Amino acid sequence: MTLSFRPELNSVEQVVSSLSTQNRPTVTDEEMMQAVRTLLLGLGEDPDREGLKDTPKRVMKALQFLTKGYHESLDELLNGAVFTEDANEMVLVRDIDIFSSCEHHILPILGRAHVAYIPNGKVIGLSKIARICEMYARRLQVQERLTLQIADALQGLLKPQGVAVVVEASHMCMVMRGVQKPGSWTVTSAMRGVFAEDAKTREEFMNLIRHKANFH
Ligand SMILES: Nc1nc2c(ncn2[C@@H]2O[C@H](COP(=O)(O)OP(=O)(O)OP(=O)(O)O)[C@@H](O)[C@H]2O)c(=O)[nH]1
Ligand SMILES: [Zn+2]
Structure with a gap:
């Protein structure tokens, strides 16, 4: 039997929003571990040898951790931390580490x-x-969607004058396999409001993310 994921869900957004805490898929842990065991067999390995005995469980747990963002919500993570403030200058948080997984190969995007x-x-x-x-x-992603989702979340929560997001990442599916280009990295951006409309504001942001912090 082929287990399929809710065929009535036909867009990424529908699938992702259906994965809220109330609506978990009905695949059991046991079935997930069996699937990893099958993969090991397919790779020519002996899943019963000592080193691999607990690997199906470890792989399942690791994948659950790497996709835990499906079961989190903006509401929960915000915990009410939106404040009324009479500020109207740019706020920038730089160099936020990203550890994601590409949806095509389930390999890291770093x-x-x-x-x-x-x-x-x-x-x-x-x-x-x-x-x-x-x-x-912490979901299966393409870098473009990750970038847009971050921008849209802030736009929706704060209705600010503008939002700018740049993500710079290296895809292990392009480094360790496939085209094998270790030095390559991909830059994606999403600009909303004044950052989209006003070149000077956008330029100020681009300059601020380029200079090196001198306390590192
Ligand atoms: N646009 C976009 N593409 C991605 C991302 N992550 C991986 N990919 C690409 O998805 C594509 C999948 O192409 P396919 O030809 O179906 O898969 P493949 O045979 O494994 O491709 P190769 O990686 O070229 O060997 C590849 O070109 C990947 O580089 C991403 O975040 N954004
Ligand atoms: Zn990939």
Whole structure:
């Protein structure tokens, strides 16, 4: 029998939103571990040898951790940390580590995100910006969607004057296999509001993410 994931869900957004805590897929841990065991057999390995005995469980746990963002929500991670503040200058959190997984190969996407916004009466707890990146990164992703989701989340939560997100990342599916280009990295951006409309504001952001911090 082929287990399929809810065929009525036909867009990525529908699938992802269906994976909320109330709506977990009905595949058991046992079935997931069996699938990893089958993979090991297919690779010509002996899943019963000592070193591999617990590997199906470890792989399942690792994958569950790497995709835990499906079961998190903006509401929970925010914990109310949006404050009324009369600030209207750019806020930038730079160099946020990204550990994501590509949806094509389930291999790591490693990089960092730079996230800025210009408030419009509301500010967000700084750590929450990194938590938003983390929630979307801990899913099966393409870098473009990850970038847009971070920008749209901030836009929706704060209705700021603008949001800018740049993600720079290296894809292990392009490094360790396939085209095998270890030095390559991909830059994606999403600009909203004044960052999209005003070249000077966008330029200020780009300059701020380029210079090296001198306390490192
Ligand atoms: N746009 C985009 N593409 C991605 C991302 N991660 C992986 N890919 C690409 O997805 C594509 C999948 O192409 P396929 O030809 O179906 O898969 P493949 O045979 O494994 O491709 P190769 O990697 O070229 O060997 C590849 O070009 C990957 O580089 C991402 O975040 N964004
Ligand atoms: Zn890939």
